[in-house]
Every structure is written in C-alpha cells, then in structure tokens.
Amino acid sequence: MISVRKAELGDIDFITEGIVQAEKSGTEILGYSKIFQLSETEIKEIIQQILEEEIEGQEWYLPYFFIAEIDGQRAGSLCAWVENSGGHPGSLIKAQAMAYFLGEKWHNNSENIGLISRINIPRAAGQIQLECIYTHPNYRKMGVASALIEHAVNTLQETTGANTAAIQLMGNNHAALKAYEQCGFLEARRSEDLGDSVLHLLPGSFKIEVSKHLHG
C-alpha cells in the first residue's frame, strides 16, 4: 500500500538523492556536474542548501515536495508547483539561488551553457509543474511514480484551480515517457535535438514536455 505525504525537513537527504537521480535520467551523467565542473558531492551540497533555505517559487522548495511511503519506508519523491504564481519564472529564481551558493566555485563555460540553453523549454505560467520524479530502486515497478503524480496533481488542482499539468523530461528517457503516458500525459512540446555529441555532457540530446488537461 502506497501512501503519499508532504515532505519534511528530515526528508532532505532523500529528496536530494531523488533530485540527482531524476536529473541523471537513468544514465550516469549529472548535467549540473558537467556544466559547472563540480563533483556530484558539491552539487548535492548546493541542492541541500537551497532546500534548507526554503526559497519559494522554484522547484527546490521543500514545501513543494511530496514523499511516497511503502510500509513506512520512503519509496519515492516528486515536487509540484504552479509556475510563475509569484510573477517570476521558477527557473530564474532557482538560478538566483544557485548563483549565490555556487559563489566562485564554478567555472563559466559559456560553450556548455549555450548548448544546454538550446534544449530549454520555457515552462508555461499557471500550469502545474511536476519535477524531480524519483522512485527508490527497491520500489520500482510498484506504481510509486503514478501514485505521487496523481496525489500531487489532485492536491494542486484543488488548492489552485489550475487546469493543466506538465512534466519535462529528457526525450531519450523512454521508460519515463511510457510511465507518464500511462498517467494520461501526452507530448505537447519538444526541443531541438542536439545529437549524440552532447551525451558526454547531458543525459539526453533533447527535451520533451508532456502535459495533461485536468477536468474540473
């Protein structure tokens, strides 16, 4: 039996692991490490610092996270929010927080940054956004992700009245795409495909946004 609850401070380590694994998108490539030329440990420290600061309006805001449990054990996590509800895009707020915690540690590689910008799909204001969807390896194929998605969408639809939910993923992540399609999400937008030459930097060469219209 899967239960879903709001995340708490004690979940930060689990959520951080979930964010990193979701970013890797089923590969061993952590884009943030490659872009900023930092280790996975350093990236995890920055994610934890942002989660602890509780900066609203961007995806790494602790109150946006839900935790799925099976037999009292954490089985998965996801974050969900309504984009731009505060009038400022979540991606820019996250970039501002990252700029602070990265400080002078990172090396500006404009070529890598330019590449990643090319597969960016801007999030639509007013839509429910689902991100960092993660299932712990011990609980795969048990419906954890779909339970999290259903709970988060229902909760946010009820509290905000939003009528569309969207998920962005790497286009090469066929398993995730199939799982989201089974939850009723359909491809809505697709970025430029940068080809295999970027696969040393990113877990995929293009992005897809899937979305679902929610009935009132």
Next chain:
Amino acid sequence: MDKQEIITKLETLFRNIFQDDNLIITESLTANDVEKWDSLSHLTMIAEVEKSFGIRFKLKELIGMKNVGDLIDTIQEKRKF
C-alpha cells in the same frame, strides 16, 4: 558610482552575455524581453555583474530582484560602502 555609470556598464555586459548588440537597458527590463535570457544565462549574468562591479550579492538581495531596476538599485546600494 552613479546610476548612469551602472547602466552603461550593465549595457555592455548584457549585450555580450545575451548576444544582442541592440539591447537597451531600462529599469523595467526582464528576462521576458530578451530572447537569450534564460536560467543559465541568468546565472552567468549574476556572476559577471559580481565580478565586474567587485561586489557579492546576499541571497536575500538576489531573490528580491524582479527586474533590471532592482539590479541597478542593489548595485548602487552596495557600491556606496
């Protein structure tokens, strides 16, 4: 450093980062108005502004910035000391 000097310096930085030679700095300018202004170029912009003006933003200052006017005011405030 007065406001006009900050604007002139920012304009050069912004034109370079966002690859737009015609970009004009106004106080109401936001990412919505500039084609290449996304999350990653935003991060680059913050790092370049800090380096160029010799300042370090506080987290609260960064999160409070909603447009270029806020950025100019924060730079001006920090350059007073």
